Amino acid sequence: MMGDVSTARNHILGRLRSLIGQREQIFRQQATTGLPDPPMTVFPPPDDKSLVESFAIKLAELAGSCDVVRAGEDVAERIVKHVGKLLPELESEPTEILSWAADELHVPRLEQTLAEANISLFVPDNLHDQNTRSRASVLDVGLTAVEAAFANTGSIALTTGVGRSRAAGLLPLNHLALVPLSRLYPTFEAWLWTLRQDGRLEALLHDSGQLAFVTGPSKSADIELTLTLGVHGPKTVHAIVFDDSQ
Template sequence: MSTKAEFFARIRDQMRKTRGLFAASVATRPEHPALQADTIRRELAERWPETLEKFRREFERVGGVFYRVASVDDVPSVVGGIAREREARELVSWHSGVLGADLSHALEAAGLDVHEMPAAEAEDAASRERLRAIAARADLGLTGVDLAVAETGTLILMSGVGRPRSTSLLPPYHVAVFDRTALVESLHQVGVFLEAWHGDGAPPGTGAVINFITGPSRTADIELTLTRGVHGPREVHAIFVEGGIRG
């Protein structure tokens, strides 16, 4: 039985032998990903407005709904508006420490029944099932964003304690909140950050699952009839906070 490294090595070898069949070449692993990630951050600090505009265009092109607010204090008002338009009442959220802001009270004041994921890991299978059931019955899922990819309009979310993947996958409406620190230009840059996060630079409490979310869930049958929301949210909303989430 082959190891994971051997398995990926065979895939890379076959891709090199069949040039022209794949849209991209095989990327080389960065030698110093943490240093490269820092360089990317510094460069994007100078051109984040252009990167954000490209993200907005691509995100809307794949069916996402984009919002821009001045402060994190404006987020509950936007979420409340989304909920009212869809007659949604129940919301499940990442833990406030992971999200970067405590929005629960303001969201409740906006008329929502808020369930915040716990900061500690579930102790047993029954506790994990209870949390999944909360996410499954919720109308909206509120999350942060680890990376927002301008090239494809993709939101990248890492699962973990206080940030289960069920929050973005099970409710029919997903609302993601992010600021300029999440912006990257390309999937190549995503690879650099993921390599850097294999070391000590990963967001706190993150696990092994990484979700790449490019627009709402879409499913087509054999007759090419396209349906939204069968295997995930039927709508994805992204709220960009100009002033930063953590202040």
């Protein structure tokens, strides 16, 4: 049965073409065959609240949490504070966290501040290497930035790239995501519209291999419909939103 791949493809496509040619109407309901252009928004953009406030409320509803750093405050200090909360043993022992490369995180004086608090970043360069994989898989905190964040659903978008592993936002039990204010959008659709205008959408998908939207911690209700967190992905998702206008 396993014929040549292109033969099977030609067979399927030929069949579909001839069917479409034969029939005046493939679907009975024409209204459902096309989607609106421009696309509609399923969940409305936040109205009366600020984007940051809406994002924080939404993420909290989904068992995530959010911390807002005002202009002039130190983002790196906030990261240290949150890691300290997650890892109480931090004060006594040096700790490694799984992270994107420091220059992908857009936080001034990050490594210096972390080093003072005994925290070092482990930035994997190849997770198919067994030693790297073993080292990464035992870490409890993952630190990433985001490609974009969305106020109406409390979601973030993560890309993969040089210095930006998927593992950092996936393997550790705790995910800490840094959200620059300039990347916070009201809806997915608003973000897509911007990417289309700039002609960046295709390149973004292609260059990152995988683009993932993440909305709160990993969850399941498979066992007797009881909600459990941290099934395969992180159990806590904490966003630190900061003003990056300067």
